[in-house]
Amino acid sequence: MEKLSHYFQKVKPFLKNKYAIIILAFGVYFVFFDSFNLTTRFSNARKIKKLESDIAYYQNEIESSIRQKDELQSNNKNLIKFAREEYLMKQKNEDIYIVDVNEK
Numbered sequence: 001m002e003k004l005s006h007y008f009q010k011v012k013p014f015l016k017n018k019y020a021i022i023i024l025a026f027g028v029y030f031v032f033f034d035s036f037n038l039t040t041r042f043s044n045a046r047k048i049k050k051l052e053s054d055i056a057y058y059q060n061e062i063e064s065s066i067r068q069k070d071e072l073q074s075n076n077k078n079l080i081k082f083a084r085e086e087y088l089m090k091q092k093n094e095d096i097y098i099v100d101v102n103e104k
Contacts, residue, residue: 014020031038072079083089090096 072082088096088098
């Protein structure tokens with residue numbers, strides 16, 4: 001209890017100063033109630049970081065897709081291999097058997 005009264009003795013002259021009260025009121029207003037308060041700024045900063053990481057991810061995906069497209073268009077054997085592996089396409093008079101290695 002003694003510490004609390006000692007603390008109040010230090011704060012009491014500050015509360016009598018009208019300029020300090022106005023500055024404190026403006027500070028509280030700008031931190032909590034303004035349209036660009038701290039919580040909004042922090043949430044926007046988090047969203048920006050996530051969007052920047054998404055941009056980097058999709059740019060890498062675009063680059064790998066472009067490389068894959070160029071590889072498929074440059075060589076007919078690669079195109080046939082891709083069609084057979086990814087889409088299970090076959091030529092006429094051919095049978096395809098799918099073996100599931102993970103099945104127990």
